[in-house]
């Protein structure tokens with residue numbers, strides 16, 4: 352059976368004023384795939400992710416995420432599209448006045464789930480990230496790595512098809528980075544597609560996966576050749 356793409360860009364051009372972020376780009380991320388998106392600061396990695404959750408619209412081309420033609424859907428369908436995506440940022444963006452349980456529960460309350468289901472699902476995802484014993488703690492009482500794990504639990508709560516992570520280890524020390532990378536890999540091993548923006552080549556090297564670079568308005572697959580990442584072809 353042919354592999355199914357869960358993300359597909361066709362002839363996509365994205366431009367801010369005079370600067371072309373993407374110039375006629377074709378890109379696919381397959382079901383269950385893990386891919387890094389790398390490139391120098393300001394090249395447009397975060398904007399690439401924003402295209403996927405419809406925070407920005409392309410000038411030309413089509414963006415598809417699972418069954419949603421992202422730049423063709425109505426505003427009414429945007430929340431449904433976003434439920435297909437778990438989104439993680441570098442700065443944890445937890446609600447500081449709610450405990451761990453309530454931070455995760457919040458993402459289920461806004462989608463209208465029933466309290467009994469919420470209780471069960473929150474415990475499930477907190478167990479998945481190894482933090483069920485911390486559910487009553489406030490975010491400020493957790494380490495950076497633990498806070499990021501809560502963010503991951505929150506992103507998983509709605510059972511997304513794809514995890515988008517924008518520099519998820521950017522604020523973490525090496526030990527916490529290892530924890531988060533191992534967690535993301537184990538989530539991917541269970542079948543979820545992951546697209547992770549990073550500038551940390553040590554991470555890319557240590558946890559090998561498909562690596563895509565943004566360069567001159569294009570995306571380009573890279574492979575390791577000795578100590579260097581070089582174009583795949």
Ligand SMILES: Nc1ncnc2c1ncn2[C@@H]1O[C@H](COP(=O)(O)OP(=O)(O)OP(=O)(O)O)[C@@H](O)[C@H]1O
Nearest residue numbers: 367372390391392393394395396397398399407550
């Ligand atoms: N909504 C917007 N309107 C206009 N310009 C924007 C918008 N969003 C981003 N930009 C510009 O587009 C460029 C790419 O930004 P983006 O944040 O996507 O890059 P990045 O590769 O993720 O950078 P970094 O690694 O520093 O996070 C930057 O010059 C930025 O200022």
